[in-house]
Amino acid sequence: MTALTIQPVSFSFQESHDVRIQVIDGEPWFCLKDVCEVLDIKNVSQLAAQLDEKGICKTYTPTKGGKQQLVYVNEPNLYRVIFRSNKPEAKQFQDWVFNEVLPAIRKTGRYEKRPQSEPLAPSDMNNLKRLVWMMTNGMKFDQSWNAGIWYCLRSATGRSSPQPFSVEDLPALGEECRRIMKITSAVHRAVYDFEKEVISKVVRKRGAIEPLLDDMRNKLLELQNQESNGMLMLDKLSEHGVNGLMDRQ
Numbered sequence: 001m002t003a004l005t006i007q008p009v010s011f012s013f014q015e016s017h018d019v020r021i022q023v024i025d026g027e028p029w030f031c032l033k034d035v036c037e038v039l040d041i042k043n044v045s046q047l048a049a050q051l052d053e054k055g056i057c058k059t060y061t062p063t064k065g066g067k068q069q070l071v072y073v074n075e076p077n078l079y080r081v082i083f084r085s086n087k088p089e090a091k092q093f094q095d096w097v098f099n100e101v102l103p104a105i106r107k108t109g110r111y112e113k114r115p116q117s118e119p120l121a122p123s124d125m126n127n128l129k130r131l132v133w134m135m136t137n138g139m140k141f142d143q144s145w146n147a148g149i150w151y152c153l154r155s156a157t158g159r160s161s162p163q164p165f166s167v168e169d170l171p172a173l174g175e176e177c178r179r180i181m182k183i184t185s186a187v188h189r190a191v192y193d194f195e196k197e198v199i200s201k202v203v204r205k206r207g208a209i210e211p212l213l214d215d216m217r218n219k220l221l222e223l224q225n226q227e228s229n230g231m232l233m234l235d236k237l238s239e240h241g242v243n244g245l246m247d248r249q
Helices: 032-039 044-049 075-084 089-108 122-136 142-157 167-204 210-228 236-246
Strands: 009-013 017-024 027-031 056-063 066-073
Touching: 017 032, 017 056, 017 066, 017 089, 027 032, 027 075, 027 089, 032 044, 032 066, 032 075, 032 089, 044 066, 066 075, 075 089, 089 142, 122 142, 122 167, 122 236, 142 167, 167 210, 167 236
Parallel strands: none
Antiparallel strands: 009 017, 017 027, 027 066, 056 066
């Protein structure tokens, strides 16, 4: 199927991947090239040939270099593509489409930005991204942490992607950053202490690891109790970073 030239709407996944979407006859169609980039799938043309041809639409999309023909797929074909990906973010992408993108489109048949106050400046967003980096740096599953944190920030402010954060969102962003940073800082400390003990007592001295595992479980339970009771504290560096975001420094 070939459609007329339509200006697509661009939704942002994980603040780093833009996915172009067109509404055709009231239904959303997704740019196959953008979806494949998110899911790290190669050979877009070969993949398109394996999908249901009734769910494929070639459109001429305006770009900076002029009109470009792109392949768009309907919702059933989109899920077929997602299921082909082994990337950990595939499930997150599917949830993002189902829980955020489709409701936003189907509410009015198109995407509309809600009225907002002054948008955050690039320097503000850099401060926010720096805080997110501080939370995720050193985590084994840093990409999953990153996706989860951005999801929490948008949930706390009610700003669905791709709506930009605004100045009026700063209080909610600051509180949510404090909450998450307390947790990630405690997890970092617990894992750091555990690894030191394993190196010293198990690797070097050939001791048993079971007592250390029991101690780690107890520390994680204590961390859970402290978080539930609001007893976790921020270190000075983290507090300074959050204050810098709030004060727009």
